Amino acid sequence: MTAENTAPPAPQGGPVARTASAATVGLGMPALRPPADGAFDGHHPPDAALVGDCVHCGFCLPTCPTYVLWGEEMDSPRGRVDIIKGGLEGDAFDASSVRHLDQCLGCMSCVTACPSGVQYDKLIEATRAQLERRVERPRAQRLLRSAIYGLFPYPRRLRALRGPLRAYQAGRLGRLLARTGLLRKLPAGLRAMESLAPRLGPVPDIPAHTPAAGTKRATVGLLTGCVQGAFFPDVNAATVRVLAAEGCDVVVPRRQSCCGALSAHGGREPEALAFAKQVIETFEAADVDTIVVNAAGCGSNLKEYGHQLRDEPGWAARAEALATKVRDVAELLDELGPVAERHPLPVTVAYQDACHLAHAQGVRDQPRRLLRGVPGVELREIAEPELCCGSAGTYNLLHPEPAAELGERKARAVLATGAELMVTANPGCWMQVSATLARLGERIAVAHTVQILDASLRGVPADQLLARALDGPGTSTAPARPRNSATPGSPA
Structure with a gap:
């Protein structure tokens, strides 16, 4: 069978939307008004050279969430590249073209799968900025x-x-x-x-400066994040403790702004650039060796600052300099190597790859090595690790029906591992899978990679870790429903 004819794998989750258009009809997508004077204006249109890299091999198809759901060619990366190519050649977008582009999650799984190195991430982000400026959406x-x-x-x-x-x-x-x-x-x-919305608890006090325990190995600055800082502050506190235990002076600048990830992924370019400039100024003043990020979407965005601000006078070099300092917390800890003592933590763990860590940043082995380095941890792999859980920044809010189908597919894959604890590296994934499990009438403890390391370093008993990860701050408040209840987007 050729790659072009590869059929999408059978769904593991509940019933999928009957058509691609059915997935977004509730948001009034057919009433879109595309630009009448061509698809793109002259400000940063998609790069035709990047479009030309696609050889239509089809290796991206089985890794694309929307193609897996609907089997629609135009809801695959290959199909969307064709839409972009048509726009560059002078075709005007119609409502259907805009819908297919909007329905992309931006998960970058296709970037990992592509043998030709197509930079689809650059193409879709440039296209979304054009759509945001030029498409009139329903009220x-x-x-x-x-x-x-x-x-x-x-x-x-x-x-x-x-x-x-x-x-x-x-x-x-x-x-x-x-x-x-x-x-x-x-x-x-x-x-x-x-x-x-996750369960909220007290906000731990995080000092502006935490000295390294023992010999100092690095000075790092922590990006606290928007959703991470407000809804998952325990993750930031655990990050500081682990970094300090591993020999890092940790600086946490006050009054941090958003990094611009949501805005950039949503095509809101001026807003994204303004946020990026604030972050650059904040961490230049902090004077740190490394900028540590514990939310995958934020980390991938910071690493793209050089590209995003490439033609901003006075900012391009500063943006590139900052981007080279950015590390995911798992990435940095793996580079440094362990010095603090790990205490046994007998627990079975299913590690869920956050798309913007695995695909956008290429960080896959590092968190697994860190988890395997904890005595007693048994790591179990989740089926279809390349498929997005459906969170994708704001996707599960703008396109809740397909997001729910993808969430159920991921949740069932997690349950199939039989693990006691799901570990992830992004707050969006955490909320998406937790809420989906609750909707299915299931529960599983969820934690961030750094919280497992923190528990091991502090000698927290496994039962206490599991209890807090099941019912403590950050866990789902969604009421459990009977397993035979209809899922969003499915027939009642």
Whole structure:
């Protein structure tokens, strides 16, 4: 069988959307108004040379989440490259073309699979910036996007949301809304936000400077992140403890801004560049050897600053210099090698590859080596590790139906390992899989890679780690549903 004729693997999750268009009809996608004067303007259009690298071999097809769901050629990387090529050759986009491009998760699995080295990540990001400027979207979709991008890239706004959200989670309002059916009447994107919100706990105090334990090996600065800092502050605290134990002076600059990842992936170029410049100024002032990131999407974006600010006067060289300093926390710890004593932690772990760590940054072996270095940890691999869980930044809010199908596929793959604990490296993956498991009537403990290392270094008993990872801060608050309940996007 040739690569072009390779059929998508049989779904492991629930029923998929019957067609690609059905997946987004709730957001009013058919009412899009593409630009009438051609697909692209003259500001950073997709690079025709990169388009020409695609030889249509089809190796990307079985790794593309939307192609796996629907089997539609135009919902594959190869099909989307053809749409972009047509736009560069003068074709005007219609609503269908925009929909196919919008439905890409940007997971970069195709970049890993491609034997020709097609830089699809550069192509889709340039295209999305064009769409954001030039496509008139329906009012409901504009409002949803304004709400998403007016909240999540702003740490102060997210921190201000913590109080009301904790009150909502602790009270009976959520259960009342679910019982009366009012939640089901909310727009799909808002329902997704409500179901994904993790359980909140106290915010640990993280010093601006934590000295290295023993001999200093490096001075590092920690990017605290927006969602990570507001909803998963325990991960940041664990990151600081582990880095200090491994000989790092840790600097945590105050008043950090968003890194711009969500904005860049959503095509909001001016906003993304403004955020990037703030981050550059912040960490230049911190004067550190390395910038450590513990959220995969943020790390992959920081490493692209040189490209993003390539023609910004006075910023291009500074952006490239910062990008060379960026390391995921697992990447840095693997480079340094262990010096702190690991205590036994007998637990079975299913490691879930975050797309923007494995595909965008090429960091796959390092977290696995770190986990295997903990005495007692048994590492189990998840089937279809290359497929996205459906979180993909804001994708599960803008396209909740296909995101739910992908989430169920990933959740069932995690359950099939029989592991006690799922470990991941991105808050979006954490929320997506946890909420999906709850919807399936299942529970599994979830933690970040660095939290496993932290527990081992501090000698935390395995049962305490598992209990906190199952019911503590960061865990899903979504009510468990009977297993035969319909999933979002499936027939009732």
